[in-house]
Amino acid sequence: MALKTIGAKDAASLDADLMSVGAFSLDQLMELAGLSVSQALYRVHPPTAGKRILVACGPGNNGGDGLVAARHLFHYGYSPTIFYPIPTNKEIYTRLATQLKNLSIPFTDDFSHAAQSTDHIIDAIFGFSFSGEVRDPFRSVIATLESTKVPVLSVDAPSSWNIQDGPPGNGPGKEFMPQSLISLTAPKPLVKHYRGTHFLGGGSCRPRWRRSIIWSIRVILGMIRWLM
Numbered sequence: 001m002a003l004k005t006i007g008a009k010d011a012a013s014l015d016a017d018l019m020s021v022g023a024f025s026l027d028q029l030m031e032l033a034g035l036s037v038s039q040a041l042y043r044v045h046p047p048t049a050g051k052r053i054l055v056a057c058g059p060g061n062n063g064g065d066g067l068v069a070a071r072h073l074f075h076y077g078y079s080p081t082i083f084y085p086i087p088t089n090k091e092i093y094t095r096l097a098t099q100l101k102n103l104s105i106p107f108t109d110d111f112s113h114a115a116q117s118t119d120h121i122i123d124a125i126f127g128f129s130f131s132g133e134v135r136d137p138f139r140s141v142i143a144t145l146e147s148t149k150v151p152v153l154s155v156d157a158p159s160s161w162n163i164q165d166g167p168p169g170n171g172p173g174k175e176f177m178p179q180s181l182i183s184l185t186a187p188k189p190l191v192k193h194y195r196g197t198h199f200l201g202g203g204s205c206r207p208r209w210r211r212s213i214i215w216s217i218r219v220i221l222g223m224i225r226w227l228m
């Protein structure tokens with residue numbers, strides 16, 4: 001079945017609509033996104049499969065989703081570790097990081113070392129605003145994601161993939177295929193190159209999403225925007 005997708009520009013506009021017309025705050029959207037990520041992780045990797053979860057967080061909202069997910073995972077009984085090499089100096093991120101530190105959740109600076117002693121990795125490095133070639137300090141991180149035998153759940157996009165065209169033709173990420181992917185709001189065009197377990201928002205890509213009030217609001221707002 002062909003999935004309907006939205007590109008980076010429309011995804012950003014839809015989020016902007018949600019925060020203006022829809023009256024949602026960024027905190028709320030990020031909380032819902034991060035909660036969905038934690039639920040997807042639980043589905044593919046219940047705590048009985050190993051509790052050590054390494055959460056790689058980038059400098060944007062995708063990284064924020066990872067920080068939220070880590071907090072939920074901690075409360076489900078997992079032992080998350082955070083890799084967050086470029087902490088963003090905006091209040092929303094500093095609050096999320098403080099919440100994790102208050103739970104004594106460890107932060108690491110050495111991703112490749114941490115990746116050797118974890119049971120699952122969450123890739124919350126780049127989402128729909130990623131473009132161009134991966135820049136440092138993330139090149140070696142993507143190379144580790146590409147070569148690790150540890151299963152990876154990517155948030156919204158496998159980091160390093162072009163949002164429209166999928167895996168890069170060369171450089172870090174060209175062989176990266178995470179075991180699971182959770183699309184937020186709607187799948188991005190890159191999903192046509194994805195082979196693995198695919199979730200959508202608060203559930204997997206099954207008709208269950210039709211029951212989601214949040215999804216309905218997003219679709220209606222998106223349709224209004226496209227019609228105008």
Ligand SMILES: NC(=O)C1=CN([C@@H]2O[C@H](COP(=O)(O)OP(=O)(O)OC[C@H]3O[C@@H](n4cnc5c(N)ncnc54)[C@H](O)[C@@H]3O)[C@@H](O)[C@H]2O)[C@H](O)CC1
Nearest residue numbers: 029030059060061062126127128129130131133135156184
């Ligand atoms: N509606 C929802 O469900 C929500 C989803 N959210 C998530 O937000 C991201 C999009 O967030 P945004 O801040 O726009 O961008 P990113 O996190 O994708 O990344 C921006 C960040 O990355 C840097 N960057 C871009 N390209 C490169 C590169 N080639 N090399 C290195 N660094 C790069 C850029 O400079 C920025 O710092 C979406 O995908 C969802 O995951 C929100 O939580 C809201 C609700």
